[in-house]
Amino acid sequence: MTRILLTGGSGFIAAHVLDALLHRGHSVVTTVRSEEKARKIRDSHPDVPKDKLDFAIVEDIAKLDGNYVARNNCLAHPMATCSNNWLIGYKYIYIYIYIYIAFDEAVIADPPFEIVIHTASPFHFRADNNQTEYLDPAINGTVGILRAIKRSAPTVKHVVITSSFAAIIDAKKPPTYKYSEADWNPITEAEALLNPIYGYRASKTFAERAAWEFVEKEKPNFTVTTINPPVVLGPVIHHVDSFATLNTSNERIRDLITGAAKHSCPPTGTYLWVDVRDVALAHILAAEKQKEAANQRFFVTAGNFSNRQVAGIIYEEFPQLREKLPVEEEALKPGDFPAEGYSGFDNERSREVLGLEYRSLRQSVVDTVKSLLEIKE
Template sequence: MTRVLLTAHILEQLLEAGHQVVTTVRSEEKAQKIREAHNDLGRDVLDVVIVPDIAREDAFDEVVKTPGLEAVLHTASPFHYKWTDPLTEVVNPAVIGTTGILKALHRSAPGVKRVVITSSFAAILDETRLEDPAMVFSERTWNPVTIDDIHRSKPTAYRASKTLAERAAWDFVASNKPSFDLVTICPPLVLGPVVHHLASLDAINTSNERVVQMVRGDWKSAIPETGPPFLWIDVRDAARAHLRALDRPEAGGRRLFATAGRFCNAEIAKAARDNVPELKDRLPSAQVTGGEYPPADKFFGYDCSETNAILGIDWISLEKSVVDLITDIRSFGV
C-alpha cells in the first residue's frame, strides 16, 4: 500500500487498488462532496485538503509535508476556453502549479519516489503539421509552441500551457536531481462517464461537451466537424494509465503517449444510433453527413508503441465510452 498525493480525481481507482490517498481540491464544497461519497473511509485512508489556487508558488507547501507520502499524481491544470487572459488564467496555473509542487516536494517530501504528471497530446502535436501525412507524432515529439504564441488563438494558448508546464517539469528534474523520478502522461481528447458527486451537466468537461450537444439534439441536422486531434482515450483508461505509471518501475523517467486511437464525430453519432434507440428523435440519422475523417493525404500519423509496451492496457472502445457517457448525461435529466 502506497500513500499517494493526488491533485485531482483519479480517486476511485487509487482507493480500489488499496492506496491511501491525500487528495487536493479547490473549494470546501467539492471537498464535502468527496467526503460524503466516501464517508465510510477514515482520514488515514482518504484525506481531502483544500488548495484554492494552484497558481500560487506556495500552493502545495503544506500538503506535501503529510507524513508517509511516497508518490504524487499531479493532474490539476485547466482545460476550457472560458477565459480572457491566456497568461494569467491558463499558462500560469499550468506552469506554476507544476513547478510549485515539484519545488515543494524537493524541499519537504524526501519519501516521495515517483511523481506522475498529466500533460497532454497538446504538448506533442505541431499545429503546422496536423495535415501532414509524413508527420508521425510519438512520445519523442514536442510541440514547438512558445510563450510568444499564446495570443494566436485559444487552442494555441491551451497547447502552450501544457507544453510549457511539461517542459518545466523535465527541466526541474534535470537541474535539481530530486529524490523522485518523473513520469509524464500525454493523453489526447478524453471522453467517457463522469464522477457524479463531482459533476453537473453545466460543468461537464470540455472534452465531453460534444456528446452533450449531440444528446440535446444539436447534431440532428448536421454533424459538426471533429477538429484536431482525431485521437482520444476513455477517462477510465486515462486513470488506469496513471496508476500503472505509478506502479511500474520501467515507467520512471518516461514520457507516455496514452491513446486508444483515432475517432471522429461521425463514429460518435453511429455509436449513439446503434445503442440508444430511444434517442432516435434527437440523433442524426445515418443519412446525415459531417464529422468524418479527413482524406488520407491530410492526416498525420502517430506511434505510441513505447507507451503501449509499458502500460499494457486493453483500451476501452469508443462505442462503450460514448454509450456509458450518454447514460450519465441522461441521468442529469437530458
C-alpha cells in the same frame, strides 16, 4: 498500501484516478480548491475511512504570495531560493515562491507520501486571458508541486504528471503525420496568447517542458513520468451541477444527445482519443511501476475516431435518442474524417511498459452516454 498525494481531485480525470487508487487499496490525500469540493468527493465515497481518503485545500495554485520583492528576475523572500531563469524563456522565476508556499502543507503528511500524482491544470476553451487562465496555473502548478516536494517531502520517490497530446502535436506537420513520445509542440510564447486553443496547448507544452527542465537542473531525489492523452472521453463520475459544467472533451457527446448538434455534427478537432478510465489506469501503473516508467513520457491513445462515428454509435445503442441526432449526410459531414487524412499514432510504449489495454470507442461512448443521462438538468 502506498500513501499518495493526488492534486486536483475534483476534476474529470482525477476523479477516475482517485476511484481506481481507492479500489487498489492505496491511501490518498487529494487537493481541492474548497471545503465544498472536498465534501462532494467525500459524499461520493461514504464508506472510505479518513485514513484512506483525506483532503488538503489549495485554493489557487496560480496566485502569487504577497510577501515577495522582485530583484533582477529573482525574488528576495524568507522561504525562497533564487537561480538563473531556466524556465524555457518563461520570465517567471517568481513561481518558485508562491507555489512552494501553496503546496508546502499539502505535500507534508503523516504517514508521509511516497507518490504524487499531479493532475491539476485548466482544460477549457473559454478563456478571456490566456496568461492568467491557462499559462500561469499550468506552469506554476507543475513547477510548484515539484519544488514543494523537493523541499518538504523527501520520502516521495516518484511523481506522475498529467500532460497532454497538446504538448506533442505540431500544427505544421502534415495531417497524416505519425506521432509518438518523441514529438514536441513547437508553439511559441507569442502564439500562446493568440487564442484559447493555442493558450491551452502552450500551457501543457510549457508546463511539461518545465517539469523535465526541473528534473535535469534540480536533480531531485524523485523520478517523473508524464501521461499525454489526446481527446479524453468516458463516463462522468465527479460531481457535475449541470451539462453546462461538463468537462470539455465530453461536450460533443452532450451536444449530440441533447439535440444541439442535430443539424450539424460538431467538428472532431483532434482525431485521436482515449477513455478516461484508461488514462487513470496509466497514471496508476506509472506510479506502481515507477522503475520502468521513470523519467518517461507516455502517449496514451486508443486510436483514431470521428464525431460522426460517435453519433453512429449513439444512434445504434440508444434508439430513444435518435430523433435528437444528426442523421442526414449534410448534417453528419462536419463530424467526419477529413479528406486530407488524419494523424497516425504510436502507442507501443504505453502497451509494452505500462501494459495498458485500451477500451473500444463503442464501450466508451455507451458508458459516457449512460452517465450523462443521469445528470439532472
